[in-house]
Amino acid sequence: MHRVLVLGAGKIGRAIAMLLHSAGDFDLLVADADSAALTTLQGMVPVNTTLADAGNPGQLRSLMQDRDSVISALVFSANPAVAEAAVETSTSYFDLTEDVATTRAVRQHAERCPEGCILMPQCGLAPGFISIAANHLMHQFQSLDSVHMRVGAMPQFPSNALKYNLTWSTDGLINEYCNPCEAIHEGRLLEVLPLEGYEEFLLDGVRYEAFNTSGGLGSLCETMQGKVRELNYRTIRYLGHCELMRFLLNDLRLSERRSLVKEILEAAIPVTYQDVVITFVNVSGMRNGQFMQITDARKIYHQEVFGRHWSAIQITTAAGICAAVDLHAQGKLPNRGFVRQEDIVFEDFIQNRFGRYYAVSNDSL
Numbered sequence: 001m002h003r004v005l006v007l008g009a010g011k012i013g014r015a016i017a018m019l020l021h022s023a024g025d026f027d028l029l030v031a032d033a034d035s036a037a038l039t040t041l042q043g044m045v046p047v048n049t050t051l052a053d054a055g056n057p058g059q060l061r062s063l064m065q066d067r068d069s070v071i072s073a074l075v076f077s078a079n080p081a082v083a084e085a086a087v088e089t090s091t092s093y094f095d096l097t098e099d100v101a102t103t104r105a106v107r108q109h110a111e112r113c114p115e116g117c118i119l120m121p122q123c124g125l126a127p128g129f130i131s132i133a134a135n136h137l138m139h140q141f142q143s144l145d146s147v148h149m150r151v152g153a154m155p156q157f158p159s160n161a162l163k164y165n166l167t168w169s170t171d172g173l174i175n176e177y178c179n180p181c182e183a184i185h186e187g188r189l190l191e192v193l194p195l196e197g198y199e200e201f202l203l204d205g206v207r208y209e210a211f212n213t214s215g216g217l218g219s220l221c222e223t224m225q226g227k228v229r230e231l232n233y234r235t236i237r238y239l240g241h242c243e244l245m246r247f248l249l250n251d252l253r254l255s256e257r258r259s260l261v262k263e264i265l266e267a268a269i270p271v272t273y274q275d276v277v278i279t280f281v282n283v284s285g286m287r288n289g290q291f292m293q294i295t296d297a298r299k300i301y302h303q304e305v306f307g308r309h310w311s312a313i314q315i316t317t318a319a320g321i322c323a324a325v326d327l328h329a330q331g332k333l334p335n336r337g338f339v340r341q342e343d344i345v346f347e348d349f350i351q352n353r354f355g356r357y358y359a360v361s362n363d364s365l
Contacts, residue, residue, distance in 0.1 A: 002329040003027040005063055005091075007054050007082060008073030009037040012096065012124075015310055015318035016073055017045045019354055022306050023326075031063055044308060054078050060085040067091050069325050075171055080105035083119055090117045092328055094321055096124040098215030099175055100182070110338035118328060120339040123321040125277065125313070126151040126233070127218030128341055129349070129358055133296050134220065134281045136346035140294060141285035144228040149217065150201075150210050150280040152236025153313040155272045156301065162245075163238035165272035167313045170262050176235065177245060178255045179214035182221045184231040189221055195246050197234060203280065203297060210234035211242045219340045228285075236278050273311040276301050279358075298358060315357050323355035 002025070006016055009032040020026045031052040032038050038049040052059045054074055064070055064085055069092040072082045076099040083106040086093035097103060103121045110119045122128055130149050138144055155165040166173075180191040197212040216233035224231055249255040254264075277300045284293040302312045324344065327333050332348050349355040 001025055001027045002325070003066060003068045004029070004325060005067040005070045006030045006073060007063075007070065007078075008032060009034070009041045009049070010073065011311075011314055012317050013037075013073035014041050014044060015314035016071060016322060017041060017047050018306060018308070018310075019318050019322045020325075021045050021047050023322075023353060029063070029067070054082060057081065057085060061089055064089040064091040069094065069328065071321055071325065072096070075169065076102045076175070079121070080109075083109050083121075086119070087112050087114075087117065090114050092117050092325075093119045093121075094123050094324055094328075095121045096128070096317060096321060097121055098124075098127060098172055100179065100215055103219075107338050113337045115336050118334065118336060118339045120324055120328070120333070122215075122218045122341055123324040124317040125153070125279075125320055126216040128320040129316065129355075130216065130233075130279055130281065131218045131220050131341035132344050132346055132349050133279065134283065135342040137281055137283040137294050137296055138224075138228075138285075141283065141287050141292075144224075144283070144285040145291070146230040146282070146284045147220075147224070147228055147232075148230075148282040149220075149233045150236050150278070151216060151233075152208065152210075152278045153316075154236070154238060154276055154278070156274045156276050157272075158238050160269070161240070162269065163241050164269065165275070166265065166269050167272060167275045167311055168317075170266055173265075174258050174261050176213040176215055177249060178258065181212045181214045181233070182217055183212070183233070184221055184225060184228055187226065187229055189225050192232075195242060195249065197232065198242060199234070200239070201280075203278065204299070207239060208236050208278075209239050209242055210236050218342075220342060223340065223342055236280065273309060273314075274302050275312045277312040277316045300358065319354045319357040323349055323352045326352055326354055 028047050030049045033053045072095040076097040079095050083093050087109045106121045153167050183192050213235040254261045279298045281296045300312045
């Protein structure tokens with residue numbers, strides 16, 4: 001039985017615990033510094049919990065001593081210390097971060113990993129599944145021209161001027177909107193500005209907008225540099241959202257006051273569990289002597305899972321990281337050091353008992 005420690009009992013941590021517990025073959029322990037969060041979790045999923053501060057190095061190492069894997073569902077800034085403790089205790093490490101600097105800090109510990117210990121950040125939706133899907137399409141071409149990756153987690157029923165509700169970490173959202181973004185343009189690796197690269201597109205008769213945000217590409221720019229003319233990632237929203245966020249973050253310069261942005265958003269924009277996740281990947285290049293394009297488009301809605309209602313972002317994020325842990329336990333991933341999302345075989349992921357939540361009706365594959 002694979003022994004897993006989950007750090008964090010918030011919205012995503014609860015969904016991770018629910019999926020792993022439902023599988024029936026994981027020895028699961030969930031830790032959090034907030035006793036109320038643990039009480040809420042225990043009322044939903046009958047798992048073992050412990051009150052612990054992930055900011056305390058001694059407590060971290062003690063919790064990991066008898067664990068095979070650790071999942072960090074903590075704020076991104078806590079992850080480098082968790083990864084360091086994981087290496088020191090020979091515990092495989094998985095996280096959900098979209099923060100580029102955090103991933104670089106985690107990666108610095110990879111050289112010290114013993115056999116059987118891996119460090120695998122960015123295991124959620126984007127980065128995460130979107131890189132797995134893009135890599136799968138890219139392998140269907142003899143040579144590549146462009147790879148466009150688009151992801152959105154949005155309310156199913158938008159009702160405010162932003163046409164948005166909070167569905168994810170507010171800190172992570174602000175990071176995505178404020179930090180520089182990676183892209184490949186004309187074969188060159190570049191940093192581009194967030195909230196730029198604006199475009200509109202149609203999907204199922206609905207018009208959406210998309211724009212640059214940070215972190216969604218994971219390690220694909222590094223992997224694909226020199227192999228593709230254009231590769232970029234943009235976040236999907238309903239029309240009008242980007243213009244208002246530019247006003248707040250750029251014109252009013254609130255990007256320089258991120259704690260204030262967080263306070264404003266969390267006070268004024270309600271959380272919703274009635275959401276939809278959209279993933280959209282376009283890849284073009286030469287295939288069988290023709291210049292072709294292949295698209296993978298998916299919509300995953302909020303739904304009832306094991307008797308409880310979960311948001312689409314909870315389901316997709318938790319499914320991504322649980323599938324990664326499960327594939328590691330099955331020996332289907334590299335067994336030492338830093339592991340990228342594109343190291344996951346798409347068929348292994350989509351057929352996995354957790355990855356199957358992405359296996360919606362889709363005729364493109």
